[in-house]
Amino acid sequence: MNTTADLDCRYRPKWHYSAQRNWLNDPNGLVYSNGVYHLFYQHNPDGDTWGNMSWGHATSADLHHWAEHPVAIPCDEQESIYSGSAVVDVHNTSGFGTPDNPPLVAIYTSAYTSGSPLAGLQAQSLAYSTDDGTTWMKYSGNPVLDRTSADFRDPKVFWYDGDAGSYWVMVAVEAARREVVLYSSPDLLSWEYLSTFGPANATGGVWECPDLFELPVDGDASNTRWVLVVNLSPGGIAGGSGGQYFIGTFDGVTFHSETTVTESVQADDTRMADYSWLDWGRDYYAAVSFNNIPDGRRLMIGWMNNWQYAAATPSDGWRSAMSLAREVKLVSRSGRPVLVQEAIDPFEGHGTENLTLGRQRLNPGLTWLPDDVSGEILRIDAEFEPGPAGRVGIVLRGDPQRKAGSDVSSAGAERTVLAYDSATGELSLDRTESGNVGFHKTFPSVERVAVPLEDGRIRLRMFLDRCSVEVFAQDGTATITDQIFPADTSTALALLAEGEGATLVSFTVVH
Known part of the structure; x- marks a missing residue:
């Protein structure tokens, strides 16, 4: 539910978050901190079409009632603020906070504009907050990871703790090459290359907004798999934008897929239905999961639109909404794990x-x-x-x-x-x-x-x-x-x- 004033009530959703005004696309920086769910998102503060990309910000205590806040990370004359993630730096590895007041750290893509010496490139940068997400400061040493690429973007960062050690892992994409690239860091500031995954399965469009997380199979903590989410546009199963996923293992360095059907760089339309899709509709894209959920659940939100027609949808003064939050699990079907999804039900306790x-x-x-x-x-x-x-x-x-x-x-x-x-x-x-x-x-x-x-x-x-x-x-x-x-x-x-x-x-x- 939007707690901001309605603008154009005809299509304004009740239970799906939409910005009070102007353009919204990819969910970014989904993180839980001190009893609050933070939803950041791609936002144009100045119009209802794509542009001036900045991070908008909304919060919720229950994933149903959302309060909109001022723009968290604005674009400037040198960079647009593209998609990314946010973490609670519990151990203050970055040094941006203190042990008693660990910072929230946003890891975002700097899309450098003509006013920057890095014009035309995309690299990964940091911003941090020491007041639980109310205000944000860009790190003076940005970018923290630059591959001198025009299509290196959408970092999802999480804390890995396994046989290979304990460190931050970044999962990003070389979008035009349909590759997921993985890096590690002890402090969010310095990054070391780990491995590359892809191209694989659906490759009919650029790869964007990856995610990587571990889930138990059938609730058995001794039997887990890792899920790699890769969004792409165009090339989705229903046309235009879509999201696919792979199930496999991750040893702290390399993701090994157990569900790759084809590794061809060319889109194989005859195999599309054989791939694993997050959603079979037209309007579920850029889906990523929350970091730091305390009970171990894996919750995701997607952008409820499609790049084919996103700029033309008939709303007045605002454009686009998010999906309902969904809990995802792995369950056995015909002897293999598959992803199942359950909406966090807004009618529970509120409906009749x-x-x-x-x-x-x-x-x-x-x-x-x-x-x-x-x-x-x-x-x-x-x-x-x-x-x-x-x-x-x-x-x-x-x-x-x-x-x-x-x-x-x-x-x-x-x-x-x-x-x-x-x-x-x-x-x-x-x-x-x-x-x-x-x-x-x-x-x-x-x-x-x-x-x-x-x-x-x-x-x-x-x-x-x-x-x-x-x-x-x-x-x-x-x-x-x-x-x-x-x-x-x-x-x-x-x-x-x-x-x-x-x-x-x-x-x-x-x-």
Whole structure:
């Protein structure tokens, strides 16, 4: 929830962070400190399109209610402040604080402009805060790591403590070469090269915003794997921006992938569905995780937009929002670990359940739900047994003027359709008639992901906000995140079945 004053309430989300004004993209510097979640982000303080890149700043105690703060790290005449990360320097290795007051340290990419002797280069720099993120000072010795490259960016830094020793690790990218490069440091100031990973799997665009973290498999602390996240644009599974991940091992020096399908530098479109994707929608990019979460959970946030049309989305005075925070875990599926995601539920403790349906046969066509169930900000939990019916699912944000009809294929009705096709085994989200889709030619789309039934059933959890849909299928084994821009009157819901034999197992709507 945004605690700043609303500007253009029509599409302004309630539970997804958006800057009060102007442009927002990649989440940066996600860090937890003294009971507060810090969200920094790419921000243009002076307009609602990309430019003047600086770090915006918001904080939250619960990941739902966000307070916006002044720009944390502004651009200047010599550098733009590109993406990066932040750490709590607990042992004051940098010397920026004291043992009793350890500093927050931001590690960001300096994109040097024409006013700098390093014009055209990208290198890694530091800023620090000794008042828990309220004010920031750039380090006088910047940059701390320069490869004399024009595309070296997006450092994610974490503290490694393992067989190889204890030190800071930086995971960054040589974006145009589709490489993840790793460095180590004892103090955040001096860095030593460790290794390079890639190119691998999806390489249809530049690689950006990497992350590397360790997770237990099935909650077993004695059996862990490392997850390497690599965002890329274009070249995502649904078109444009997207995020992939690799699962493997990290020995403190080198990441070894167990899930590489192809190492070809050329994009292999025939293998795209074989790669591991963070999200199968169009609008989940630059996702990175929080540092310093006290209970060991791994929480991520992504930018809920796509570079193909990000500058054209129809909001007034502000542009773009973040995804809900998600907890990610590794679970065994068919004998191998896969990443599953669960949204940090904003309706928990804040919502009211206003419809619960039990097991029942679905009539072919559309079954519209009562008006008091409708809404633009909802959580919906549904479980279906598709049986022989073909496609089953839900019409979201439907045009109430069309509620009298039960024809699944009626043209011209404003709606977003989430459906499972038992013939293909695919879950799809169709936003081609979701409202305002004409602002960019690539926006109307249908997203698809193969999702096996479990005991003949498909389980779905959906979060609707004013301009978005986030879908978690089979307990987060697959996710689809898409923006939508419907009329504010299009709030109707309907159950969908294209033939006989489908069963609704359960259905709950929470406002």
